[in-house]
Amino acid sequence: MxxxxxxxxxxxxxxxxxxxxxxxxxxxxxxxxxxxxxxxxxxxxxxxxxxxxxxxxxxxxxxxxxxxxxxxxxxxxxxxxxxxxxxxxxxxxxxxxxxxxxxxxxxxxxxxxxxxxxxxxxxxxxxxxxxxxxxxxxxxxxxxxxxxxxxxxxxxxxxxxxxxxxxxxxxxxxxxxxxxxxxxxxxxxxxxxxxYLHVPISSNPRLRRIATELAADPANRRTAAQWAARVALSERSLSRLVIAETGMTFGRWRRQLRLIVALQKLSVGTPVQRVSEDLGYESVNAFIAMFKSVFGRTPGHFFRRERCDGRIDGRSTDD
Structure with missing residues (x-):
């Protein structure tokens, strides 16, 4: 060396x-x-x-x-x-x-x-x-x-x-x-x-399996109990494992992963309607309401920012 x-x-x-x-x-x-x-x-x-x-x-x-x-x-x-x-x-x-x-x-x-x-x-x-x-x-x-x-x-x-x-x-x-x-x-x-635009990851094979499946299908509606059974754990054991490994509850961890998927899709121009469907929301309004509750603004306002050349990126997908 x-x-x-x-x-x-x-x-x-x-x-x-x-x-x-x-x-x-x-x-x-x-x-x-x-x-x-x-x-x-x-x-x-x-x-x-x-x-x-x-x-x-x-x-x-x-x-x-x-x-x-x-x-x-x-x-x-x-x-x-x-x-x-x-x-x-x-x-x-x-x-x-x-x-x-x-x-x-x-x-x-x-x-x-x-x-x-x-x-x-x-x-x-x-x-x-x-x-x-x-x-x-x-x-x-x-x-x-x-x-x-x-x-x-x-x-x-x-x-x-x-x-x-x-x-x-x-x-x-x-x-x-x-x-x-x-x-x-x-x-x-x-x-x-x-x-807080991040999702904690873990080397634990059970959590990585759940993360992999949720990333591939963020609209998956399995409950915590169903996910626990899928990885051969009790619901209480899964809850404790997620908190120990990520510092989040299972529900918050899953929502955070979905938010990251949503932001990636929105940032490359995917329409809000399509993103809301991909994430399993019943309506685009429900998705926008969730997004605004987290970030304080709608997806359209979130991505409408000033550009280096002095122009305004007016791309708006929800208003």
Whole structure:
């Protein structure tokens, strides 16, 4: 392992950076091999990986405290490798959706939201076909960001600043116009509200079986007792297992998984009527009411956000 940089992950384990392939994806090995429990979670939607091409930019060797990039989406991989960065990373979706998978769960990033990935956290990110993303890399000491993975609601100002920085040279002086804008971005970013757009996942085979079947058929109406019988548990044992593994009740865990499926479908333009049917709602109004109870706004308003070019994305599917 001589010559390979060793870093400490967010959970305290030591990781070794390995560069592989022409795309320059960072592949990682644990010094004490363990399984990446989230790596076999079934896809909730047909998605493809978008690696950052190391031949153009390596965020971990760049010494800039705040760097924004628009990754090259032409080269893709069907199966992304879990990897980590020395810097904290914000993955911003401009079009389509991104799913970020860490050991503890799957995070969904609709258009104009961002998923924050702390430094050293093992993860893999996928973007929906035809999607568009921006990536922001932050040195650990420049921003008061969360130490856990989370989805952030990004204001129009923050989005515009990230878009602008991604168009600038990645080498800039701290007292330059770009440097001063970076300071404003960091200050604003720390105030962005968190959205709970994730579903906890577990290495427990019984829960993974339930998650797999629910992802494939989110309209499934089996009760907790019926699911328990299906995986050879009592209803009480299943309830205790779900709480222990995810921190949620069975009903909330199932609703959260359905919400992630719904957001993925809506973010690629699937009509609300079709999504409500796919999720087993009796009417589109019932689905919209549930969505609004969680997010405080209808699906149409949720996805109608300002674009980087100054236009408003007026796509509305329910009003």
């Amino acid at each position: 001589a010559g390979l940089p060793v870093h400490t992950a967010a959970d305290g384990r030591q990781l070794v950076n390995r560069v592989g392939g022409q795309t320059g994806c960072v592949r990682n090995q644990y010094l004490n091999p363990v399984s990446f429990t989230g790596s076999r979670m079934p896809d909730l939607e047909r998605v493809v990986d978008v690696p950052v091409r190391r031949s153009r930019f390596d965020p971990d060797t760049h010494d800039g405290p705040v760097v924004a990039v628009r990754p090259d989406l032409k080269q893709i991989q069907a199966a992304p490798q879990p990897h980590f960065h020395r810097k904290g990373q914000l993955v911003v979706t401009r079009r389509g959706s991104v799913t970020c998978q860490v050991e503890s769960g799957i995070w969904l990033v609709p258009p104009n939201f961002g998923v924050w990935i702390p430094r050293g956290m093992l993860h893999s990110s996928r973007v929906s076909s035809g999607g568009e993303v921006l990536m922001l890399f932050l040195e650990p000491d420049v921003a008061a960001m969360p130490d856990t993975c989370c989805t952030l609601t990004l204001s129009a100002l923050v989005l515009e600043l990230i878009c602008h920085l991604a168009k600038q040279s990645q080498h800039y002086a701290s007292d330059s116009p770009t440097g001063r804008l970076a300071v404003v971005l960091v200050e604003q970013l720390a105030t962005m509200p968190v959205e």
